[in-house]
Amino acid sequence: MEKNPLGEQTEYPQKYNPDILYPIPRWPARSLLDIDKKIKMYGIDHWHAYEISWLNKDGKPEVRMAEFFFNADSENIVESKSLKLYLNSFNAEQFANEKEVEQNIVTDLSKVSQSEVKVVLQNLNVASLDETSTRIGVSIDKESVGTIEKEPNEQLLSVTEDVAFDEELHSDLFRSNCPVTGQPDWASIHIEYTGPQIDRSNLLTYLCSFRSHQGYHEECAERIFRDISLQCKPTELKLSLNFLRRGGIDINVYRSTEVMTSDMVIPRLARQ
Numbered sequence: 001m002e003k004n005p006l007g008e009q010t011e012y013p014q015k016y017n018p019d020i021l022y023p024i025p026r027w028p029a030r031s032l033l034d035i036d037k038k039i040k041m042y043g044i045d046h047w048h049a050y051e052i053s054w055l056n057k058d059g060k061p062e063v064r065m066a067e068f069f070f071n072a073d074s075e076n077i078v079e080s081k082s083l084k085l086y087l088n089s090f091n092a093e094q095f096a097n098e099k100e101v102e103q104n105i106v107t108d109l110s111k112v113s114q115s116e117v118k119v120v121l122q123n124l125n126v127a128s129l130d131e132t133s134t135r136i137g138v139s140i141d142k143e144s145v146g147t148i149e150k151e152p153n154e155q156l157l158s159v160t161e162d163v164a165f166d167e168e169l170h171s172d173l174f175r176s177n178c179p180v181t182g183q184p185d186w187a188s189i190h191i192e193y194t195g196p197q198i199d200r201s202n203l204l205t206y207l208c209s210f211r212s213h214q215g216y217h218e219e220c221a222e223r224i225f226r227d228i229s230l231q232c233k234p235t236e237l238k239l240s241l242n243f244l245r246r247g248g249i250d251i252n253v254y255r256s257t258e259v260m261t262s263d264m265v266i267p268r269l270a271r272q
């Protein structure tokens with residue numbers, strides 16, 4: 001296994017090389033959050049990749065977009081820069097057809113994540129380039145905020161005396177930071193829940209407290225899911241944390257109290 005390429009100056013590969021893929025175990029972050037002991041959680045990690053190309057049997061370049069679906073129960077996540085380098089390793093390789101490329105990606109990503117991965121390659125002339133749709137729910141971005149702390153604090157969360165049924169809230173103000181490079185990671189969050197009504201102002205203050213937090217995308221989503229579950233005690237909870245594209249890849253993390261499938265992800269947002 002090669003050294004984590006994130007934060008390192010790395011040359012782009014000149015030939016197909018699945019060994020570039022770098023796994024990051026999920027358990028260290030989850031053990032710190034005590035997630036397995038405290039809450040029930042299911043989910044999917046949904047990635048879009050926009051820089052996939054290879055040579056067909058005649059030596060002509062082919063270009064595709066792709067979607068990758070990782071199960072939240074997989075042993076590892078894939079470090080995003082290593083995935084970018086891996087996908088670029090296809091650029092000068094010749095393949096008989098698209099199916100062969102897709103199967104290679106399925107095999108390689110399933111091996112590194114230690115779980116079955118679903119891969120969908122999309123031709124640019126049939127892929128929808130405008131998947132943005134009217135967002136469901138209420139934006140909390142105009143709510144007032146209290147003091148924004150330097151680290152997320154679950155004690156900021158609170159509920160009102162009312163009960164909410166399938167309430168949907170969203171915000172575009174989320175920002176966290178890469179734990180390796182310190183670079184900012186911007187995202188939009190969508191929360192759907194049933195239970196004691198969550199105080200929207202306090203929720204926004206809590207989400208804004210991630211602005212200085214260093215954590216991988218998946219860890220941030222699972223921390224939010226845990227904190228809302230324990231502090232607000234909803235009977236049902238779903239959330240998505242949809243990060244902006246970086247290096248031709250965007251990552252969308254979904255967590256839920258119910259089992260999720262790949263057809264339950266939301267359309268791309270305008271910022272992506």
